[in-house]
Amino acid sequence: MSLLKEVTSLIRKEILLEWRFKYxxxxxxxxxxxxxxxxxxxxxxxxxxxxxALFWIILLFASVNAINKxxxxxxxxxxxxxYTISSAKAVILSKIGxxxxxxxxxxxxxxxxxxxxxxxxxxxxxxxFLVVILGSMSFASVxxxxxxxxxxxxxxxxxxxxxxxxxxxxxxxILIKVSKNxxxxxxxxxxxDELVVLLAINIITVAISxxxxxxxxxx
Amino acid sequence: MxxxxxxxxxILLLLYSIIMGILGKxxxxxxxxxxIRNVYFHVPMxxxxxxxxxxxxxxxxxxxxxxxxxxxxxxxxxxxxxxxFCLLGLATGMIWANFTWGAPWPNDPKTNGSAIATLMYLAYxxxxxxxxxxxxxxxxxxxxxxxxxxxxxxxxxxxPKNTDSLHPGAGGNSGFGDFDLDGSMKAVLYPAxxxxxxxxxxxxxLRFRIRKLEYQSHTAAD
Numbered sequence: 295m296s297l298l299k300e301v302t303s304l305i306r307k308e309i310l311l312e313w314r315f316k317y318x319x320x321x322x323x324x325x326x327x328x329x330x331x332x333x334x335x336x337x338x339x340x341x342x343x344x345x346x347a348l349f350w351i352i353l354l355f356a357s358v359n360a361i362n363k364x365x366x367x368x369x370x371x372x373x374x375x376x377y378t379i380s381s382a383k384a385v386i387l388s389k390i391g392x393x394x395x396x397x398x399x400x401x402x403x404x405x406x407x408x409x410x411x412x413x414x415x416x417x418x419x420x421x422x423f424l425v426v427i428l429g430s431m432s433f434a435s436v437x438x439x440x441x442x443x444x445x446x447x448x449x450x451x452x453x454x455x456x457x458x459x460x461x462x463x464x465x466x467x468i469l470i471k472v473s474k475n476x477x478x479x480x481x482x483x484x485x486x487d488e489l490v491v492l493l494a495i496n497i498i499t500v501a502i503s504x505x506x507x508x509x510x511x512x513x
Numbered sequence: 514m515x516x517x518x519x520x521x522x523x524i525l526l527l528l529y530s531i532i533m534g535i536l537g538k539x540x541x542x543x544x545x546x547x548x549i550r551n552v553y554f555h556v557p558m559x560x561x562x563x564x565x566x567x568x569x570x571x572x573x574x575x576x577x578x579x580x581x582x583x584x585x586x587x588x589x590x591x592x593x594x595x596x597x598f599c600l601l602g603l604a605t606g607m608i609w610a611n612f613t614w615g616a617p618w619p620n621d622p623k624t625n626g627s628a629i630a631t632l633m634y635l636a637y638x639x640x641x642x643x644x645x646x647x648x649x650x651x652x653x654x655x656x657x658x659x660x661x662x663x664x665x666x667x668x669x670x671x672x673p674k675n676t677d678s679l680h681p682g683a684g685g686n687s688g689f690g691d692f693d694l695d696g697s698m699k700a701v702l703y704p705a706x707x708x709x710x711x712x713x714x715x716x717x718x719l720r721f722r723i724r725k726l727e728y729q730s731h732t733a734a735d
Binding site: 439440443446447448453456457459460461463464467468491495498499502503506509510 | 577626629630632633636639640643644649652653655656657659660661663664667668671672
């Protein structure tokens with residue numbers, strides 16, 4: 295129970311910090327909207343497969359940029375302070391939780407802007423939106439751990455990309471496939487297998503992050 | 514004799530698999546024809562790679578709990594040798610694909626998955642180079658290694674299973690067991706796999722011993 299309390303108060307702290315400066319969140323929202331505009335200006339109209347792939351690529355890069363910062367905004371001494379007052383599990387859970395919230399907001403806005411500007415008929419909008427939500431949660435859980443690793447290794451953004459892209463490719467492949475199914479309006483039973491694999495990958499990554507973060511945190 | 518019996522066994526198994534692989538009886542199949550013999554060389558590469566990555570992840574876990582630099586060295590050398598086997602597996606696969614599927618790199622999920630898994634392990638090596646302090650390097654790369662291992666399994670063994678793949682045993686294709694009715698191919702394939710796994714482990718231990726000597730002379734000089 296105390297872990298839950300620690301996690302919620304840490305998430306509240308993250309949101310409060312972000313709310314005070316609004317720098318990261320505004321920056322990343324602007325990034326998404328301008329990327330959507332660049333793609334729109336460059337492509338004008340695209341076929342459904344490209345539309346889908348483009349959306350996920352935009353979301354992928356936006357999420358890497360959003361989550362990349364999650365361990366570096368705070369100074370070392372403040373991290374040391376967290377280390378003394380809370381457990382490592384609470385820290386990683388709160389980071390994952392906060393990043394999931396950010397990604398949900400980000401992907402909802404990206405989806406909205408993208409589908410308004412870039413008009414494209416969706417066969418099953420509810421399932422598509424569900425896949426977007428699941429996808430942003432999976433990006434958040436994978437990238438949080440990887441950004442923790444790359445932050446310890448001097449945090450250059452090249453390293454973050456090298457480390458995270460191969461890991462996220464299986465997720466991305468499944469997401470593109472399921473969202474294409476949703477786009478074509480296929481029966482939902484076609485996609486259940488993929489959704490189960492997606493959930494399983496999510497659970498595995500969160501579990502491994504929980505197990506490994508205490509070793510990463512200790513420094 | 515007690516220590517190196519398995520090295521002799523590895524050489525004998527490889528000799529057996531090469532001789533029997535080239536001279537042995539294989540089922541006559543369309544399209545594949547005699548290239549089916551490549552199964553004795555292509556498949557064992559992946560078995561060896563998987564074993565080495567497994568050794569690597571086990572030693573990474575051991576390193577996290579023990580902080581013994583030797584465990585870290587075993588983990589990194591297993592990955593080094595594992596990557597070589599993965600590249601060999603890709604090379605033999607590409608030669609084979611050129612004859613049977615018409616192109617060296619058909620858009621096949623298993624092929625793509627193994628290439629991506631290789632990128633992941635190359636990223637592990639890059640991560641190691643990015644870290645200078647020895648203990649930190651061992652710990653952080655061990656964490657990444659453990660994190661990458663289940664993703665590798667998903668990429669190479671789970672995703673190709675439920676998509677359309679050219680590889681046998683995936684996407685509703687029949688596996689090799691269906692052609693090999695009298696078990697004559699299994700009699701070569703399994704010893705060959707064991708042989709290559711042992712050779713891979715042998716290479717790994719050799720590299721590990723060199724690294725250990727380097728490490729000891731390095732720390733002694735300080």
